[in-house]
Amino acid sequence: MEIKRLSEAELGLFDFTPNAGPPGADVILTGVGFSPALVGNTVRFNGVDAIVSAASPQRLVVTIPASATTGPVSVTVDGATVPSHEDFIVTSPVLGPVITGFSPVGGPVDSVVTITGSNFDPDRLFNRVFLGDIQASVLTSSASQLEVKVSQLGATGAIRVSTPSGRATSSEDFLVLPVGAVPAMTDTRLQAEVGGASSAVSLADSTRKAVLSFSVRQGEQVSLVVTSVVLGGANQATLVVHDQMGGQVGNFSLAAAGGVFDIPMATRDTVYTLVVRLSGTTTGFNASFALVRAVRGMLEKDGVSATFTGQVGQNGIYEFSGMMGARLGLGVTSVSTTPAGGGAVIRLLKPDGTLLVDCSSFYVPGNCDVPVLPMTGTYSLTVNPSGTVTATVGLLLSTSLGDVLTVDGPAHTFSTARVGQDGFYTFSANANSNLTLLITGNSFGSNTLVRILRPDGAQLTSQTTGSATGYTVDFTPPTTGTYGITVDPYQASIGQMTLQLVEEASGSAGTVDGVETTVVLNAGQNGRYTFSGTMGARLGLGVTSVSTTPAGGSAVIKLLKPDGTLLVDCSNFYVPGNCDVPVLPMTGTYSLTVNPSGTVTATVGLLLSTSLGDVLTVDGPAHTFSTARVGQDGFYTFSANANSNLTLLITGNSFGSNTLVRILRPDGAQLTSQTTGSATGYTVNFTPPTTGTYGITVDPYQASIGQLSLGIKTAGAPSAPAQADVRK
Numbered sequence: 012m013e014i015k016r017l018s019e020a021e022l023g024l025f026d027f028t029p030n031a032g033p034p035g036a037d038v039i040l041t042g043v044g045f046s047p048a049l050v051g052n053t054v055r056f057n058g059v060d061a062i063v064s065a066a067s068p069q070r071l072v073v074t075i076p077a078s079a080t081t082g083p084v085s086v087t088v089d090g091a092t093v094p095s096h097e098d099f100i101v102t103s104p105v106l107g108p109v110i111t112g113f114s115p116v117g118g119p120v121d122s123v124v125t126i127t128g129s130n131f132d133p134d135r136l137f138n139r140v141f142l143g144d145i146q147a148s149v150l151t152s153s154a155s156q157l158e159v160k161v162s163q164l165g166a167t168g169a170i171r172v173s174t175p176s177g178r179a180t181s182s183e184d185f186l187v188l189p190v191g192a193v194p195a196m197t198d199t200r201l202q203a204e205v206g207g208a209s210s211a212v213s214l215a216d217s218t219r220k221a222v223l224s225f226s227v228r229q230g231e232q233v234s235l236v237v238t239s240v241v242l243g244g245a246n247q248a249t250l251v252v253h254d255q256m257g258g259q260v261g262n263f264s265l266a267a268a269g270g271v272f273d274i275p276m277a278t279r280d281t282v283y284t285l286v287v288r289l290s291g292t293t294t295g296f297n298a299s300f301a302l303v304r305a306v307r308g309m310l311e312k313d314g315v316s317a318t319f320t321g322q323v324g325q326n327g328i329y330e331f332s333g334m335m336g337a338r339l340g341l342g343v344t345s346v347s348t349t350p351a352g353g354g355a356v357i358r359l360l361k362p363d364g365t366l367l368v369d370c371s372s373f374y375v376p377g378n379c380d381v382p383v384l385p386m387t388g389t390y391s392l393t394v395n396p397s398g399t400v401t402a403t404v405g406l407l408l409s410t411s412l413g414d415v416l417t418v419d420g421p422a423h424t425f426s427t428a429r430v431g432q433d434g435f436y437t438f439s440a441n442a443n444s445n446l447t448l449l450i451t452g453n454s455f456g457s458n459t460l461v462r463i464l465r466p467d468g469a470q471l472t473s474q475t476t477g478s479a480t481g482y483t484v485d486f487t488p489p490t491t492g493t494y495g496i497t498v499d500p501y502q503a504s505i506g507q508m509t510l511q512l513v514e515e516a517s518g519s520a521g522t523v524d525g526v527e528t529t530v531v532l533n534a535g536q537n538g539r540y541t542f543s544g545t546m547g548a549r550l551g552l553g554v555t556s557v558s559t560t561p562a563g564g565s566a567v568i569k570l571l572k573p574d575g576t577l578l579v580d581c582s583n584f585y586v587p588g589n590c591d592v593p594v595l596p597m598t599g600t601y602s603l604t605v606n607p608s609g610t611v612t613a614t615v616g617l618l619l620s621t622s623l624g625d626v627l628t629v630d631g632p633a634h635t636f637s638t639a640r641v642g643q644d645g646f647y648t649f650s651a652n653a654n655s656n657l658t659l660l661i662t663g664n665s666f667g668s669n670t671l672v673r674i675l676r677p678d679g680a681q682l683t684s685q686t687t688g689s690a691t692g693y694t695v696n697f698t699p700p701t702t703g704t705y706g707i708t709v710d711p712y713q714a715s716i717g718q719l720s721l722g723i724k725t726a727g728a729p730s731a732p733a734q735a736d737v738r739k
Contacts, residue, residue: 024086024093031100034079037064038099040071046088056099057082075101106130107177108138113170116200117186117193119257120165123150124185126157132174142185143168143255143282161187166255167224167282184224184282187257192286194222203285205233209301217245217289224284225302227277232305232393235263235272235285236324242267243295249288255281269298271324271399276364276391310392316344316407319355319394323401327394331408333362333384338413341370341379341392342431342503344405353400362388372397373404376503378431383468411435416496418446418512425498426507434498438512440488445515448484448496449535450476451610455506460499466492476508481610483535515539520603520617524640527555527618530605534612538605542619544573544595549624552581552590552603553642553714555616564611573599583608584615587714589642594679622646627707629657633722636709641716645709649723651699656726659695659707661687666717671710677703687719696726 022044032038038061045068046052052071054061056079065072071086084095110128118124124147132138135152140159143166147159157172167188170181183202186193194200199221203210212221227233235250242248252261252274260283263272274283289296303324310317310331319327333339346355354374359367359381367390370379384390396402409432414423416438425434440446450461453476462473463486471494474484488494496510513536520540521528530538544550557566568581570592578601581590595601607613620643625634627649636645651657661672664687673684674697682705685695699705707721 022086022088022091022093024084024095027084027095027099030097031102032075033102033104034075034077035104036075038073038075038084040073040084040086041069042086042093043069044088044091045069045071045086051088053087055085055087056080056101057084075099105176108132108172108174108179110170110172110179110181113181113185115193116183117167117188118161119189120161120163120187122161124159124161124170126159126170126172126181127155128172128179129155130174130176131155131157131172132176137174139173141168141171142166142187144280161185164256167253167257167284168255186222186224186284187255188222188253188284188286189257192220192222192251192253192257192284194220198222200224203300203302205231205302206304207302209238209299212287212296212298212300214287214289214296215294217291217293219289221287222284223287223300224282226282227280229277229279232276232326232328233274233283234303234305234324234326235261235274236301236303236399237265237269237272237298238301239297239299240265240267240269241295241297243289243293243297245289245291245293245296247290248293248296248298249290251286251288253284253286255279255283265298269399273326273395276328278364305393310406310408312339312408313410314408316342316405318345319402319404319406321394321396321402323399325401326396327404329392329394329406330389331392333388333390335384335387337384338411338433338435339381339384340409340411340429340431340433341381342407342409342429343370343373343377343379344407344430344503345376346373346402346404348396348400348402350400353397353402355397355402355404356395357404357406358393358395360391360393362386362390364391376405376430378500378503380433380499407431409433413437416510416512418444418514420512422449422451422509422511424452424507424509427500428505430503430505433500434496436496436498436510437493438496440491440494442488442491445485445487445537445539447513447515447535447537448474448486449511449513449610450474450482450484451480451509451511451534453480453482453506453508455500455504455508457501457504459501459504459508460497461510462497462499464495464497466490466494468495483610485537485606511535515604517541521619523550523619524621525619527553527616529556529614529616532605532607532613532615534610536612537607538615540603540605540617541600542603544599544601546595546598548595549622549644549646550592550595551620551622551640551642551644552592553618553620553640554581554584554588554590555618555641555714556587557584557613557615559607559611559613561611564613565608566613566615567604567606567608568615568617569604569606571602571604573597573601575602587616587641589711589714591644591710618642620644622708624648627721627723629655629723630725631723633660633662633720635663635718635720637718638711639716641714644711645707647707647709647721648704649707651702651705653699653702656696656698658724658726659685659697660720660722660724661685661693661695662691662720662722664691664693664717664719666711666715666719668712668715670712670715670719671708672721673708673710675706675708677701677705679706
């Protein structure tokens with residue numbers, strides 16, 4: 012044996028493996044000096060050129076040519092040729108597998124399927140079998156038959172058998188179906204094509220069924236359109252769609268009118284199977300089945316509208332990329348159907364395929380309120396026309412407009428010419444501050460919903476605007492943080508409105524029995540004015556003046572206890588007047604709130620006064636109540652015996668408007684009352700039910716000032732003269 016050392020630059024062929032094989036098989040050559048480029052190597056089997064599929068300086072992979080014969084292998088590189096020392100033996104070709112049939116035609120997972128044919132490998136380990144795209148377990152094998160078990164994963168589809176000699180595919184699909192849905196010899200079995208020709212189904216009676224298989228792609232949504240229906244005596248037929256594992260993805264009832272049945276979007280490339288069943292004594296069933304693929308398109312945020320136009324039964328799927336936390340508005344710019352009067356259901360799906368929002372049915376243009384996007388990814392908008400109409404629908408996707416508002420800062424205008432576009436504004440607020448959202452310049456043709464959101468996104472309060480141009484929304488932030496304001500125009504409305512945040516004015520309501528306090532409030536602004544009160548005190552509140560711009564407005568005035576709860580709602584004041592204040596229930600700081608109507612600016616005068624009073628004596632002298640302070644009341648007490656018959660004399664009345672005089676029981680409840688008018692004298696007869704101290708209140712109406720005298724006598728006794736001293 013000669014041992015020859017070769018340099019890397021020299022060409023040498025050391026070995027090949029295997030040393031025998033049929034045409035078409037691969038052979039690996041080892042040596043030195045090979046070209047790393049495929050075309051730099053010429054390999055011949057006994058003089059016949061072979062194809063080089065991989066190359067390196069020490070290794071070549073080549074395919075035995077079809078006309079090769081037994082003989083040496085040679086390699087040529089850059090004009091130099093080296094032959095092998097041994098011959099390569101070319102063997103006869105080995106035939107690949109052939110599938111002639113399988114039984115049963117379908118069944119559930121774990122079913123055993125017998126595949127018949129030829130050229131299978133007798134060793135079961137050298138046979139790989141797939142049902143659809145899922146590998147099945149090979150139980151037994153021979154050259155003409157394989158027994159396989161359907162995997163727990165399914166799946167419906169063609170049967171593929173691979174051996175070392177080749178691969179074969181069945182002409183029909185194996186159907187992974189529940190046992191009762193597997194077609195028998197007498198049943199109708201059809202291969203349908205999505206978007207292809209309709210499939211005509213005829214069933215003689217209810218002992219027969221029809222099974223239609225069709226392929227769908229991942230992300231594809233298919234609708235089943237059934238027309239020309241003859242039920243043959245039955246009320247309805249049942250249509251069940253199964254997925255690749257035999258599970259139901261759709262269950263529909265077919266009536267004589269036919270219809271459109273939407274199959275859910277496919278989550279993978281797969282084969283669906285439709286099973287048509289009849290009931291009762293049905294004879295002569297006929298129908299035409301068509302499979303329609305949904306139109307697919309893209310939505311461009313803040314771009315031009317996309318227009319869906321579909322054929323009968325066809326839906327639309329429009330995708331867009333969305334970022335988590337983004338706020339979008341969806342406008343439906345147009346809706347038309349043939350025949351007229353139909354609509355379209357629009358839904359928005361998250362990237363995982365689950366529902367984000369059902370926008371409901373649209374028969375006319377409108378909009379959909381889209382929630383904040385919960386994740387980043389590709390969102391899908393589905394358009395589903397009603398019944399068998401053809402529809403044209405315009406879709407417009409817009410980013411919500413927004414800005415940062417400042418309390419008592421400048422106004423911001425929300426303005427949009429895009430149907431469905433919303434607004435989102437943020438602002439910082441302190442806990443328990445009293446704020447007003449001022450909405451002015453509203454030009455939207457339909458209602459607009461304005462909501463104020465808490466920092467966690469929950470709604471704090473809301474206002475629906477109509478045709479008026481100005482609105483105010485009073486609210487109190489419960490916590491310190493960043494709040495939101497959303498603006499959602501209804502229908503297909505476009506326009507504008509201006510938003511401004513105003514904090515309430517605050518200050519002193521003045522001193523009881525002091526001078527009046529004049530409050531001046533800007534547009535949309537409320538006021539809160541405080542004073543000190545003592546438990547048991549009796550006060551009167553006068554509203555000495557009310558003026559607004561524009562004229563004709565008013566102000567609601569309320570009195571709050573030190574704990575912030577309502578003591579009395581003094582109601583609306585358009586003109587000067589007064590408020591009947593209850594006895595103060597606690598000692599502390601009380602608040603008067605002034606809330607002007609709408610968006611007016613207002614000037615209001617407030618005057619606090621201690622109630623005037625004294626002690627009256629039955630059959631004693633009269634006492635005069637006299638006041639020049641708007642809103643000042645009177646409170647007098649007297650002692651009376653049970654069941655005595657008394658008369659209250661009211662004389663010398665000079666008040667310009669009515670005055671309410673009430674007699675109170677010892678527990679404060681009203682015993683009787685008298686409203687005085689323009690007359691100067693009145694009598695009130697009454698009988699005290701118990702012995703005790705009674706009260707008399709004097710409450711002038713409106714902004715009236717003046718005087719009147721009060722005296723109590725026993726019924727039938729002479730009238731007592733008025734006291735000389737007048738208490739004010």
